[in-house]
Amino acid sequence: MTSSNKLKIVPLGGLGEVGKNMTAIEYGRNVLIIDAGVMFPEQDMLGIDLVIPDWSTYLQDKKDWVRGIVVTHGHEDHIGALPYLLNDINVPVYTTRLSAGLIEVKLRKKGIAGKVNLNIVRAGERISIGGLFEVEFFHVCHSIPDAVGLAIRTPAGLVVHTGDFKFDYTPTWGDPPDFGALARYGSEGVLVLLADSTNADIPGFTLSEKTVDEGLDKAFREAQGRIIIATFASLISRVQQIINAAARHNRVVAIDGRSLEESVERAQELGYLDIPPGLLVDVRQLKGRPDRQIAIIVTGTQGEPSAALGRIADGRHRQLTIKPADTVIMSSRVIPGNEQLVGRAINKLFQQGAQVIYGKAGNVHVSGHASQEELKLLLNLVKPKYFIPVHGELRHLHAHAQLARSQGIPPENIFVVENGVVVEFSDEEAQVTDRVPGGWVFVDGSGVGDIGPQVLRDRELLSEDGFVLAIVRLNQKTGQLLHRPHIITRGFVYVKEKQDLIQRAEEEIMAALHLSGKDAKTTIRKTLSELLYSETQRQPMVLPVVIEE
């Protein structure tokens, strides 16, 4: 067996998280890609719109080897980067029906739906991809219907990848997970397991989606007026639960927010939402209906000021203004980093007189990821030889590795790795053999990958104390100052109130240029920086512009 005929597994995408958004599996001259999702920029990625996995280095000489892309489920962080990836490497995509429907919406928007070979598979089905990889899709439960895990048979052995999952015995949509398949892989012999680590540091079992029904029922029963309920567009199962609660409590449901409308429409078309006739109405049809017969599902779970809930909280929504008897329900998790925005939105809703149901006590949301006891069960069903915890930050992977050790997997068979690390498997052994850049690429406007650390550093500096730019006109020959310097500043001080400081800065530049024999730019920068710091204790970006006439 030559080196290139070993099995390689490479997590390739995730911001802090490992293998969350993309993973590559390589054997011989064949590459299979699992998922291609987007990440949302962190707080210090100023002005960045989206973040996508950096597959370019790993795949640069291997584009012809890529046989296909398999997608585990239809969430943004697993399908959002597909248009970018397919633009680069156009190979067949394989996924379940709802995921395919949501991918299609995305491809159509980018105008490439016609060019992509998008194949629908069913859980339980087994297909051959590129003549080498035999991929079996097995049913799992997650917060979106039609989620699957993958059992990938390779010449080196069987690879099992859970995708995002939890062990829900009473899911909102479909059956409990396919425990039988997992046990079957276990008896067949699994070379390596890659498993979701999102909640690997949380003890116990994740609550069933079913428990949310109780929280929703209580809220729907007690609400005195309208119900406004915020959830993610992609939480299709949650939308179904809300529709069921509304039906039980004689309320119609309207939807407000483009992403929600689109995904509900698509899910309904494909038969993944069961909506009684007449229950779903347009927001404009709510007029004249008693408040106690109204529920409105809105976008804006993260407090985003531009989403429907944000506009309602700010009093900027055209159709919807909070009335004192309204109940607002926050039925989703708060993404870390968004706590302040969400908290602010909740406070504003209270300020306008709404009752707001949120957080753990509200019992209106549960996680879609397995906790420690489920992960132990998984390890005991699948009994892998090697284990790679994925879908989590390093701290979660370490917690997951700890669980695996507690279940008897030898420490040397567990690989806690980062994105871009190549783990290589042969019959006899497994080892880390290489590390390629496997981080991420920034998307800002129409630019993909053109924003780097220098631009971000400038944005950070500008965001702290703004800039001060001084235009100085000098005689080309004598170097004499021709005019009074002209200062332009933004984000530093409120100029109208600081005319004296600006004037003083202009004068100090004149005096310094008169005295100094040094380069004019250096003199201006030094003079300005020192003056502005001593007067304000701030450090704006200082930009000297010298025009020689």
Added chain:
Amino acid sequence: MTSSNKLKIVPLGGLGEVGKNMTAIEYGRNVLIIDAGVMFPEQDMLGIDLVIPDWSTYLQDKKDWVRGIVVTHGHEDHIGALPYLLNDINVPVYTTRLSAGLIEVKLRKKGIAGKVNLNIVRAGERISIGGLFEVEFFHVCHSIPDAVGLAIRTPAGLVVHTGDFKFDYTPTWGDPPDFGALARYGSEGVLVLLADSTNADIPGFTLSEKTVDEGLDKAFREAQGRIIIATFASLISRVQQIINAAARHNRVVAIDGRSLEESVERAQELGYLDIPPGLLVDVRQLKGRPDRQIAIIVTGTQGEPSAALGRIADGRHRQLTIKPADTVIMSSRVIPGNEQLVGRAINKLFQQGAQVIYGKAGNVHVSGHASQEELKLLLNLVKPKYFIPVHGELRHLHAHAQLARSQGIPPENIFVVENGVVVEFSDEEAQVTDRVPGGWVFVDGSGVGDIGPQVLRDRELLSEDGFVLAIVRLNQKTGQLLHRPHIITRGFVYVKEKQDLIQRAEEEIMAALHLSGKDAKTTIRKTLSELLYSETQRQPMVLPVVIEE
């Protein structure tokens, strides 16, 4: 009784939170101020260093009426604005010994310690302030020693203010709270209660500080190498617990981080820390000592890159580099909004091989604020006629109001108000009578209050897509372009890679100026904005500078 002889209560400081950092009590021509703390800027307050309460409008005509300031405890959010307030209104300050010690450090740094009349009181003591307010300080438990609540006797009746508190039966420092005093006020008859709402939406009882001992003991027992433990400088009781754990497990303790060193030194001087001789050593004295005999307390609980823990995580700390057997303990809460930074620091510590103990499962931190069952007990002891929930965001105040209703306080006697709202009490009734600006003031560098919405908006724009500035030189008489335009940009694109775009922008400006009859600035702004958006889908701040020669 004239209107001015009614009792007025005005919460004056808090960012989102109500009355958190400052409250005023007015009767006749007498004003008593409770606390004067700082707030930490929220994510969108770009470049702002500190936020202080806006007392100026409320007190502008009443500065002579202010009789004194009482301080409940020595945390930054209760004492941090004192130097600013005392600079404006120099009146006597009354507080307990540790709080006074911490205030003194602060005043000394600002060079005003000599000018301030700082008085030390003891829990249980009753003093007269300004001849009108009789203030009794009662002992409460919080995460810093020497915390007190206030029973303020006024001609209108008795006002009870809890300060920050929890009902801890086994506190680390001192006795359990003074339940006797609370019951005594209850029998005497309390006009109005102001109580801490921080955890009013959390069911049950807050765990005792004592339970942290178990978590620390486990961590200290199991640690194979050094222990590095991050906590707040102000959590003096936690520092004591760490010292106790180190003593039990034969480790010396070093402290790294200026704020920690200062507050430990001050607390030790004043007798609030009990440190066995030889236990506390300098970081430089750790060399040569076995790792299993070392514990280091560090600053940086919020993942701040400049604090000790941040530098350790980044590998930028001069003395401390993570070794594989090290255990890092995060013994403090994560302030909402800092989750990403803290998560990143934890991941980096794992990356360097440390074990990191954090979060609920770690059992190494508890809240210092009362939860729902404690708040119910408080209401039952104090039995106030009126109730004003304070120290919380609106959602917490609403949860607290709900609790008060459940304990039989009539809804019309509960005032959920915001900062700057004046609640007026007479013998017969209580009502909201006025609303003054009671928000906050930004401190940026040495500027207090000079940064307003315009500057912040500019900083936000600059942080998103940077700026593009075009300098155009025109003939003063003919308006003809004299030179090729000169473009300066930062934070927009990486200029080295976008020379063609910059050149094209210069050329389009030339063409547009040649054609357009309009004002040159308008033409430049429009041309640039349109070109840059169509080429990049970004919207940098566009600044035209026209020089007429």
